[in-house]
Amino acid sequence: MNMNVTDPYCFTLAALFSLTLVLSLAIRYLRKPKGDQLPPGPTRWPIIGNLLQMVKNRPTHLWIHRVMKDMQTEIACFRFAGVHVITVTSSDIAREVLREKDEALADRADSYSSNLISHGYKDIIFSPYGESWKLMKKVMVTKLMSPSTLNKTLGDRTLEADNIVTYVFNLCRLQSTIKLVNVRDVALTYSHAVMMRMMFGQRHFEEPAEDGGLGRKEREHMDAIYQAIDCFFSSNISNYLSFLRGWNIDGEEAKLREAVDIINRCNDPIIHERMHLWRNKNGKETEEDWLDTLITLKDDQGMPLFTLDEIRAQCKNINVATIDNTMNNVEWTIAEMLNHPEIMEKATNELDMIVGKDRLVQESDIPQLNYIKACSRESFRLHPANAFMPPHGAIENTTLAGYFIPKGSQIFVSRLGLGRNPKIWDEPEAFKPERHLYDRARDPMGVTLMEPDMRFVIFSTGRRACAGTKIGASMTIMLLARLLQGFEWTRPPGTSQIELVSAESNLFMAKPLVASVKPRLAPHLYPKMQI
Template structure:
């Protein structure tokens, strides 16, 4: 160990020891906290266990508990892997646990908590959530933007069609790149009314600036979901411990450089030049909303924060889910065949699947649900923070505690799921076979987490469902997917920083529809 590393370790050890002693001296809680490891060492283990979520889940399994309390500095972090307790968190005690925890990453991404995802519960948050629900995600707006989503669904099948014909039939296609191309393009169309920032990529893929933008969104999200020591020791913020603060600053700067010129130009158009005939996208809506006095409802910083919310909310779940689902299907050809058979029966091969068909695609939705259960994008949902003293499962939860519902703990809990580690879409069809009951991506019983629920639940469940199932259905209907030559299985390994596939999925695609059904790329 070199001298500088030794000094850093010594600094952290001294800091952690001092904070642990302070924690022991803190006032006695008003009731019994959930079980947890000894107070001394929690923060030390957090610092030196890079995969913090693995360490937390292993400890909970060793303690044989579905609710645990970890003491990180002066903050109680409560982790939950039980569906019953998860329902208590997100439904029964929803209002008491509706706050958000502050961190360097969330503050920077949200421009000082001026939006919906990261802001604490209060009147400002309620105002923004109402706009998100009743304006941007309203049935009227989603119907209005249907054409944008359909256009990009057309573009993506033609993009893959062109890729599959550009070389030999065994040329590998980067499935993740295809998925991200669709997700980013749909988000851009609905938010800004355009597919590209500057230069157009005529092949149907993303340009360099779009790729840089998307990469920055993912890096910012990784920083937000990390268990950084500064999340629990605020006075260390700004010191760039571990380099993460520089990482999130760079990512947010890139997102701003991409988004801000469009926002400035559009605000100038609406507020100084008289606007245009109709409001065409989400940005138009945010800029033109008025308060009770007829003044603009949102400032520039609030609008750019809301746009960043949309950036981070519309990409990761769909990308992660569709990639894992196709990977699992390639490893289970019988499941892939069933999904194709459903598409051929419901839609046929004479037209492309549309959003209006999604209601009838129960098996494909069951496959998507199973991937959400087994392969969430991140180990925990965003942390909830106790606004007041409360209880969970009979344990005392002090005001200011962080509560983390585990996506992994719920989705792979053997008390909830038979053969919990096996990909079995049929489990989501129980009680629906031969009936008219529709499979949905909602999970009100919290047996696993897709969009969450309650006050902090996702406002975009309908658009999230539409994007995910539409993309999956288009890729399955349009192409015969096979493993690369020499491969008999896809290696199902998740990444370290998040739970995406560790390596992008590569597969071969052969078109299975008439060539005239693959439209020309429309930029």
Template sequence: MEVEHMDAVFTSMGLLFAFCVSDYLPWLRGLDLDGQEKMVKEANATVNRLHDTVIDERWRQWKSGERRELDDFLDVLITLKDAEGKPLLAIEEVKAQSQDITFAAVDNPSNAVEWALAEMANTPEVMAKAMEEMDRVVGRERLVQESDIPHLNYAKACIREAFRLHPVAPFNVPHVALADTTVAGYRVPKGSHIILSRTGLGRNPTIWDEPLCFKPERHINMADGGNVVLTENELRFISFSTGRRGCIASSLGTTMCVMVFGRLLQGFTWSKPPGLSAIDLSESEHDLFMAKPLVLHAKPRLPMHLYFAIDI
């Protein structure tokens, strides 16, 4: 079921930036010449079918009084109240919000974590620094927690470097210029459609030294106390988008990225599979994901009882 769910989510997400002729020739809408509308509808139907079973049961538990503790986002959505103390969301609204959260939160964190681990597997000294920080800050007698995130600056630098070097998409979502302006000497008339190249920003050799090299240290500025954040306000690269219409959940995205990455780093010693000299860092022909899904050898490094304590 999990595989079916993720396949459907990534199918739908993959079509988000795909070329669609009816986007440029609106009178062709309804013909679905390239079949994308059919594929999106089928993928979304699969996601909804799998979500609805869980949401319907959770809704029933709260309404019957069986459930009283908040364990996840779904519980929060179901129990939200308006100013009069009445349920804020109907069940259909909960389902819609759950789908929005799923599509908005899955690709960017997973892509950054996979690329970070892949790059670190090829640079053992970077992996060693990240593991040393994890042992120093968290140790091996408990699991890494959200409260540890402010102190895991090297781990955050690794994720930030993955965002820079391996963005989840080649371009950002198109915007429109609200007024005539000039950018880097180029005149941009009001009404122009603006698309930023994520790869062009993150791999710009005039901004970044050795832009194609994975160097987390470049993001640690001791003048700022060494504190690292995943957002980038100077537009040197794009992590969670930027500006007034940027990602409204960048703090959630930061938490998701660092917690997933942190649990993987803390829980296992990662190495290349036997007989493999280096991880293939080639990008897919169709997107910026890894051409070959990452496969690493994982050796447990924590007391066994901690693995059973993880609530999945």
């Protein structure tokens, strides 16, 4: 059921206050654990808990962090109606969540957005912990993200790394005087193209854009993916009061439905056509991309392992998982470098020393690019894509930091809280890549994008860790290295500093980064665009 609300805020307040009269909910929502102490938290209303404060204090993540700072606590409990939401900003407690209590906290939170995006929990990101999820995770790790598969798709990733430097090079040639480039658009073009190549074996849905960038349908697809991600991470009251789902009280559900419809309109024709080809004896015979793998996997009885909806859900997972981190990290890193030219100089000097200027940097060079990886790590620490990790759900009663955590609680590990925690980091607000340069005698593998100690969050750890950490790290460092090697980046004329301000709905830069750029390699090194 859909409800058009002319004043969503007033309607929300009225709905919340009316709940206090619902006696049927009182027993459930007023029930408190006996003999166990919950983590500290703000004062709550009867029945609705902190739901009213959540609605009044947007964006919610800023309010939550402000409350925790005022209370001087690194673990807090907010009660939104009948749901205990536990927030964590300590690396010690984060490790407890993701290691010691990993299995007890391996569930996911139920919400309108996660249900819709996952086709009713038929995926790996949003599905509850259980046998179906374990099967999906196994396939993702052993099939799609296996070393052999990633080696097989190396050519696709290299092709798009070539395309992106040529795309920027062509943008420079098209501008007669000042060469200004939208860095976010460049990062999105690369991220989307790599994802499309590996998943669907093609760069475009329909006709390619003339300049080699995102076409109309690709841009529409990308915008819908980000809208779906924003809706998932937003704090909607229907996340905690399930009987309000479908009423579009916050206005977010309508946005989400539109976004998911767009993603389906882009993905589904390719999926349906591919399934038809595999079922046709004269159709496809060899697996060429991730979609082929998902379609051709068989169970013990020789039947297709996944249903149509499970394949659609997994494709959406890949859409969501391969886009935001790479784009966000590279844009913030270049923005920070523009404000610290000495850091950019060190990074380009590393490239010139290790790779040179006679060939383009390759994935095989990444292990040696320690300073560039340190810059990327520092951006992940200081500028995560979202304030919190996707919430973990408590399968059973447990404890964290000595506090009681009831079954059904949602645990939010704060990316911001960890990355900017002064107990963990010296000068936490400063961009200092050198802090990530390890002692090579102690760490012979050099700098990586792994962070198992949870001092900040890149790809997480534990059962719910990202299955694509290797591909995510490779995409991010490859894009950053290619842009730094191929071009000289400076602030736009008349700009003394890049404004480093985060958006509110997510933590992307509030305004897309625009920078002056000029090629720094010989013209013949910029390949011909391959679309």
